[in-house]
Amino acid sequence: MPNQRNTARPAGKKEARMRQLHQAVAQAKSLHVREAAELLDVSEMTVRRDIRENEDILQFLGGHIVLADDGSHRAPYDLADAADRKRPAKQAACAACAPLLRPQQTVFLDCGTTVAHLVDLIPTDMDLTVICYALNIADMAVRRPNIRLVMLGGIYDGPTASFYPVHEDATLEAFAINCAFMSAAGVAPQLGATCTTFREAAVKRAAMARAQTSVLVVDRSKFGQVAAAAFAPLKNFARIATEDGLAPPETLFG
Amino acid sequence: MPNQRNTARPAGKKEARMRQLHQAVAQAKSLHVREAAELLDVSEMTVRRDIRENEDILQFLGGHIVLADDGSHRAPYDLADAADRKRPAKQAACAACAPLLRPQQTVFLDCGTTVAHLVDLIPTDMDLTVICYALNIADMAVRRPNIRLVMLGGIYDGPTASFYPVHEDATLEAFAINCAFMSAAGVAPQLGATCTTFREAAVKRAAMARAQTSVLVVDRSKFGQVAAAAFAPLKNFARIATEDGLAPPETLFG
DNA sequence: GCGGGTGTGATAGGAAATTAACAAAAAAGA
């Protein structure tokens, strides 16, 4: 299986085209096939083929190319990441922890594409307060009239589509969080849950500190991975949700 | 002028349909004509006609209905408001104050659809720090790699698509604003610039307090109007930008 | 009840987009 490369990326013309296309579409919000073809200097047919092979990244909408899936991943520009992302697994993990949602509760939703799927699983008649700091999450939550949305502001970071506080942020202190749904770039037995940047870790820790319960939502491909910034030992999570369902952290890693 | 009703609204079948359609599209982000037709229980042809008459609200994109103008006004759900909005005037007002932008500056962009057009007028090679608290502004600014975006967080308010702080917000205090581009619901000689809610006024005042210069960006239809919350006398603005260009506040209202 | 107007539905023509199939070109491997 030659598609098992998650680190080095030996170019590949297709991938380069998709990357450029994705950036152009993200910027313009929609691009006509014809324009895309001459931008990439290939035939219209090739553009169609490229997009069909990455249907979960870009999509056709009547001759125009748009971001797929309500642009819920407008954030992860990198197609290497985009390609290895397993959306079904992430959705399944979210489905596993959706039953934890209770009406009138306040929940924290972490950044990334994983917990974003949780928004779709909130019943349309369940009143809920959602606290987030990622733009893709906010974008989705805003469409739900039954959700009271609270956003933590700060400086925008493109790769995570999130805002990071410039000082200490007092917003979180105004809320008591019933359940924090956290994502992670890596999950390992000793190092616990890790993410890529330290300021991201700081926000995560702040949220978990104010949460009654924390749930880690990851697909199993994150197991054994380690990223630069550790933000919580596994003991701090009441449950870990994966595509295989909810499990207490002790039962993982033997 | 029978379109001067901003409170009572005597139904109108078309208007009711558009309202429902707009809500459905805002929620689903895109809706096929066929689905829309059976949702409204009218013919496909009627849906097309409805949308063509309100092209600045909803738009066709190859058989699918999407929010017009990149969803930059995802906020103002109310079609009565949406109908009276004059986009060209607002764009012209923004064009008038675009020359005030300087590289490396920090600017504040107020909420609403008016100053949103200013984002489109920022040259793609001009590095700029933009501070905002409205989701539609953030949505647009994020697409520009040359913009450093700062967002003020808080509780989301649907009608203005903005976030209002839960406590005092320390974020603004970390920045020095070169120019604040403000919007208003009304502009009147004695009462100055007014907006609809008091918490909106509070944010506006806080921003202007930290700004070297403030510019009021409005179309002339706002002149003589008065809303509930006054946030600044006209003297506090260095310039007022309308579709007729930039003018000092003294020259208006004789 | 009788026109005039408006709003709505149905049909057909043309334009555009999507698909499929095949040929040419490029890349990879032996």
Added chain:
DNA sequence: TCTTTTTTGTTAATTTCCTATCACACCCGC
């Protein structure tokens, strides 16, 4: 170098969308 495989371009056929036109139903004023 030659073959094999992959990738790309072209063309044609099919489907889909868009527009225009006409016909019918409804509402109002007279």
